[in-house]
Amino acid sequence: MTKRLTAGENGMQQGEKDKQAWSGSIRRWVSTLAEAAVEALTGRVTSWEISSKLRDGRKDWSWEAVAARSLRSELKRIARRQHKEIKMNASPPAMSLPFIRAVNSVDGFNAREQEIVESIQSTVMDANRSNISRTQAYLSCYEAFPELHWAFLAHMVSRNAGWNMSDLQGGLLSDLTNSEFQVNLYRFLERCNALIFQDAYPQLLLYMHSRKLGEPLFHLLPCFHVSAFMLPFWQHFWREPDHGAMLAVALILNEQNYIEGRVAQDPYFRSRVLKHPYFRLHELARFNQILFPLGQEEALTRGVAPSAAGNKLPLRPLAGLTLPKFDSLTARIKAGKSLYGLLFGYEEVHRRALAFARSTPHRGSRSEYWPALFTADKQAAINNGKESSVLLESEWLPSGKRLYSPELESVWQDTPSGPIPRYDWYRSSAKLRLFREPVRPLLFDMTHAHRAQLEKTAMAHDVAHENQPKHG
Structure with a gap:
C-alpha cells in the first residue's frame, strides 16, 4: 500500500530538492570561477609575450618640441582673448575671436567658398546618418589622405562604438539590464558618436578641399562651429604635413572636450546612464574595452595548462586597451592618446589593423572579428543559460551554438x-x-x-537566466 504524502511532507521534499539544486548551482559557479581565474592568469603571461612580438618595428612620428611650444604660446594668447571676451559679455559667445566670423554664416565669403561650405554641410549630413556610415567615412578619408592619422584612429574607435551599441540587443548583455536602460545607453553612445563626427568630419573635409585646391581654407572652420582651439593646429599642419601626431592629439583633446559638456555632463545622461548602477555592470562586461582586430583570422596558442598547450584558438588576435573610467574627461583623453600610440607607434599593429579594416566591412556585429564565437544570426545562436560552461569547455563554438551579436542596423534605427x-x-x-x-x-x-x-559576462548571464521565474 502506497503511503500518501501530506502537504507538509511534500513541501519538505520539494524544499530539499530546491536546496540540493541551489547547492549544485553554487558548486558549479565556484568551479567555473576557479577555471576562469586560472585562465586569466595564464592568459596574461601569454598576452605579454604577444605584445612583445608586436612591439618589434617601432613606427616613428614627428613631434618637435619647438613646434609644440610655439603652438602652446599661440593657444595661450587665444585663451586670454577668449577670457577677455567672456568678461565683456553677459553670456559667453559661441565664438569670440576677431578672426572668427559669424558662426554658420557664409556672408562675406566669395562664391567658391560658399559652395565649399554648403558642399561640406551636405556631405556631413548625409554621412552622419548612423554609426555605420560614419565609420566608413572615416576610413575613406584616411585612405585618401593617410597623413590624417586621426581619421584611422576614429574609424577603429567608431567600430567599437558600433559593437557596444549592438551588444545592448545581443545574447548576453540584453538579459542583464532592462529595456529602458538599454535605450538610454544606446542614445548616449549614439550621441557621442554623432557629435564627434559632426564636429570633426567637417574639419577633415575642409583639409581635403584645401589639398585639392592647393591653398588653405581653414578660415572657414567657424562656419562649422569648430573651436578656436583647432585653428592653430590646422594652420601648422598645412605647413608641416608630417606632424600628424600633433594634429591627432589636438583632435583627441578637442573632441573629448566637445562631448564633455554636451553629453558626459548632460544631466539627463548623467542620471540615466553614467550614474546608473547598470552602467557599472556594462563597464565590467567589456563595455570599456577598446579593441583593434589585427589582420586576417589566424590561430594563437592560448595561455592554458601545459597539458593543453597544443590547443589552438582559431580567432583573430586583438590589440587594444581598457578605459578605466568613461565619465572622466582626463581618462578618456589619456586613453585616446595611448590608443594613438598603439595604432601609429608600432608598424606591425598599424599594418595589421589596417588590413582588418580594409578587408572587413563594418556592420556592428562582433562576428566581424571573431566569427568562431559570435554570429549575427539569432537563430544560429545559443541562449539557454549555459554559455559560461560552454565557453570554458570549448576553444570555439560550433555553428548553431555561438553567441548572438547582431548587426547594428537590424536592432537599432537611425x-x-x-x-x-x-x-x-x-x-x-x-x-x-x-x-x-x-x-x-x-x-x-x-x-x-x-x-x-566574455566568460565573466556569460557567468553573470547564466546566473540571471537560472534565477528567472519558471513558468508552466
Whole structure:
C-alpha cells in the first residue's frame, strides 16, 4: 500500500530538492570561477609575450618640441582673448575671436567658398546618418589622405562604438539590464558618436578641399562651429604635413572636450546612464574595452595548462586597451592618446589593423572579428543559460551554438542627433596640460583578456537566466 504524502511532507521534499539544486548551482559557479581565474592568469603571461612580438618595428612620428611650444604660446594668447571676451559679455559667445566670423554664416565669403561650405554641410549630413556610415567615412578619408592619422584612429574607435551599441540587443548583455536602460545607453553612445563626427568630419573635409585646391581654407572652420582651439593646429599642419601626431592629439583633446559638456555632463545622461548602477555592470562586461582586430583570422596558442598547450584558438588576435573610467574627461583623453600610440607607434599593429579594416566591412556585429564565437544570426545562436560552461569547455563554438551579436542596423534605427548646444569649450589655457607627446603602451594584447571578459559576462548571464521565474 502506497503511503500518501501530506502537504507538509511534500513541501519538505520539494524544499530539499530546491536546496540540493541551489547547492549544485553554487558548486558549479565556484568551479567555473576557479577555471576562469586560472585562465586569466595564464592568459596574461601569454598576452605579454604577444605584445612583445608586436612591439618589434617601432613606427616613428614627428613631434618637435619647438613646434609644440610655439603652438602652446599661440593657444595661450587665444585663451586670454577668449577670457577677455567672456568678461565683456553677459553670456559667453559661441565664438569670440576677431578672426572668427559669424558662426554658420557664409556672408562675406566669395562664391567658391560658399559652395565649399554648403558642399561640406551636405556631405556631413548625409554621412552622419548612423554609426555605420560614419565609420566608413572615416576610413575613406584616411585612405585618401593617410597623413590624417586621426581619421584611422576614429574609424577603429567608431567600430567599437558600433559593437557596444549592438551588444545592448545581443545574447548576453540584453538579459542583464532592462529595456529602458538599454535605450538610454544606446542614445548616449549614439550621441557621442554623432557629435564627434559632426564636429570633426567637417574639419577633415575642409583639409581635403584645401589639398585639392592647393591653398588653405581653414578660415572657414567657424562656419562649422569648430573651436578656436583647432585653428592653430590646422594652420601648422598645412605647413608641416608630417606632424600628424600633433594634429591627432589636438583632435583627441578637442573632441573629448566637445562631448564633455554636451553629453558626459548632460544631466539627463548623467542620471540615466553614467550614474546608473547598470552602467557599472556594462563597464565590467567589456563595455570599456577598446579593441583593434589585427589582420586576417589566424590561430594563437592560448595561455592554458601545459597539458593543453597544443590547443589552438582559431580567432583573430586583438590589440587594444581598457578605459578605466568613461565619465572622466582626463581618462578618456589619456586613453585616446595611448590608443594613438598603439595604432601609429608600432608598424606591425598599424599594418595589421589596417588590413582588418580594409578587408572587413563594418556592420556592428562582433562576428566581424571573431566569427568562431559570435554570429549575427539569432537563430544560429545559443541562449539557454549555459554559455559560461560552454565557453570554458570549448576553444570555439560550433555553428548553431555561438553567441548572438547582431548587426547594428537590424536592432537599432537611425536616430536624429537633436539640437546641439553651440559654444566654444576652449576658454582656459589649463586645458593644454594634456597636450603632450603620446606614449606607446607596452602591454596591449587583448585577445585573452577579451575572451576572459566574455566568460565573466556569460557567468553573470547564466546566473540571471537560472534565477528567472519558471513558468508552466
